[in-house]
Amino acid sequence: MxxxxxxxxxxxxxxxxxxxxxxxxxxxxxxxxxxxxxxxxxxxxxxxxxxxxxxxxxxxxLVNAHGHAAMTLLRGVGDDLPLMTWLEERMFPNEAKLTEDAIYWGTLLACWEMIQSGTTCFTDMYFMMHSAARAVEESGLRAVLSWGMVGMDATSYQQGIRNSRAFIGQWNGRANGRITTTLGPHAPYTCPPDHLAMVAELSAELDVPIQIHLSETKVEVDNSLRDYGRSPIAHAAACGLFERPVLAAHCVHVSTEDIDLLLQHDVRVAHNPQSNLKLGSGVAPVVAMKQAGLTVGLGTDGAASNNNLDMFEEMRLAATLHKGVLQDATAIPAATAFAMATEDSARSVFLPSGHxxxxxxxxxxxxxxxxxxxxxxxxxxxxxxxxxxxxxxxxxxxxxxGQPLLLHREPVTLDTERIRYEVRAIQEKLLR
Ligand SMILES: [Zn+2]
CATH class of the missing domain: 2.30.40.10 (Urease, subunit C, domain 1)
Structure with missing residues (x-):
């Protein structure tokens, strides 16, 4: 046409x-x-x-370089908690109750919120991703989707590999090319070394990039040093992940050696300032990473740790936070923050040049x-x-x-009343 x-x-x-x-x-x-x-x-x-x-x-x-779209359903579930408590006590038990239908409506809610706040492309790492992809296809948005893999035992991670393979086979390049896919091992602390090695091999076989959470908290880095004798970033490299194109979310606690390693393998970074602040994780050394030459995009992370998907907030935060931390008003000027939320984010999620x-x-x-x-x-x-x-x-x-998704502030592709209704019904089930 x-x-x-x-x-x-x-x-x-x-x-x-x-x-x-x-x-x-x-x-x-x-x-x-x-x-x-x-x-x-x-x-x-x-x-x-x-x-x-x-x-x-x-x-x-705007391009949202990191998130978990259907976590809109858990907005406000477990605020004011550190990452591990938040994840293990509030997120995992509630996520266990989410059905394919819930993922579909939660992703549509995220699409609605992102369209209204000027985002045209987002990255997603979650589960039951066929439902998320269906929502993306209907919304008209562009998205880079991955089936999040978690599991310290062989049965669960082999299941994750099977899910990812089937999902990528079915959805990569679909919706007129608006949907692309990556592999999504959650993090080195939820995926053992042989799983990460398997992910690297599958990434080469299927010719898709990888996205993963790396060095989000100090505890994660300390545990990695204790368990593997190296930082999460050095560990990911040793497992072969960096032989493939990688988008690393967070990179809050990184050493100079870590930054060198990321640069050496052209690993892209997704900076999520609001989520990192809200979970008390810290502030990523974005100025140092950018000065080193790394590609750093911007993301919101999931709505349960932000608690919205507004990229304007992230852009302003990126432009102000580092000034305060470094006591340097010239750090991350407006133009840099704008580039991070647009072309740098696009590059970080492996969209073609010019995007x-x-x-x-x-x-x-x-x-x-x-x-x-x-x-x-x-x-x-x-x-x-x-x-x-x-x-x-x-x-x-x-x-x-070139197709309208929002005209004069009215969503074109989405039935917002239906989304509100379905999300309320899901909330009632979660409360039971
Ligand atoms: Zn995340």
Missing amino acids: SQSVLMEVGALIQSAGQVMHEPAYLLIRDGIIAEVGRGRYAGPREGLTIYRRPQALAMPG GTLTAGAKADITLLDLNSTHFQPTFDLLSNVVYAAGADDVTDVFVD
Whole structure:
């Protein structure tokens, strides 16, 4: 199906380095940006689907580099607890009650929240992923999905390998290519060394990347040193994981040697500042990692440890947190935080080059913000307003592959009343 779309807007951010403070247009053909220009489009308009938004700012859709979508169902279950207590006493027992149906509705709830807050692509590591993939397909979002594998005994991790293999076989490249897949061993403390080695082999066989949690807490690092005589990052490398493309979530407690190892293998990092703060895990040394040359994307993590999926919050937090920690107001400037939430996140989740920008040849994944909102009065610097002033409330329209998912703040693809109803029913079952 060939479709051409013309979008005319009041201002446009192509990328952190290319900002148009004046009216501009985007011409989209078959979901790909064909042309970007200043002023009005001068070519013929016949046959074009036209979105005229003179009061809108167009920017690349936000890319959420780490999360567990259906954990929206556990929002507010077990706040104010450290990671291990939270995981073992609140998350695992409730997750054991989640059915395929629950995962489907929980993922749709996450999709709704992400669409409304300007996110066009997200990463997911959870279970019963066929249900999550169905939700992604219907929502119109782009996603990088993995079947999370947990299990210290051979039976459970062989089951995880089987689940992953079947899931990847069925879903990789589906939904017009909007769904891609990775392997998702949860962490070195929940997957033994021979399991990690098996994951590395399967990743090569199926030609998919790997995502994993690494060095999230100090306890995790201490236990790894005690059990294996090396850090979780050195351990993952020794198990062969880094021979494959890897996205490592967190990397909060990392040494210089760890950073060197990540760099040597071009391991991508997902920084989740809010989740790390809320679980009392600490603050990842993002400035040092970026200075070393690592690709660092931004993520929300699951809604049970955040407790929302708002990438504007993560972007602002990334831009302010490191200034405070380092007592350096020049750390992570607005443009850097913006790049982290868009093109760096896209690179970190292995999307093709150009993704996360509004440049010719890139996928037309676009978020529009309301330039009439208070947050854009006045506008000296669009990037500054987006990162330090604007928020999810300013998002009016969202497009993926040039297709609308949100128009004038109304979801196009989702039945939000039904989602609310089903999520309430699931909550009642969890309470029983
Ligand atoms: Zn996580």
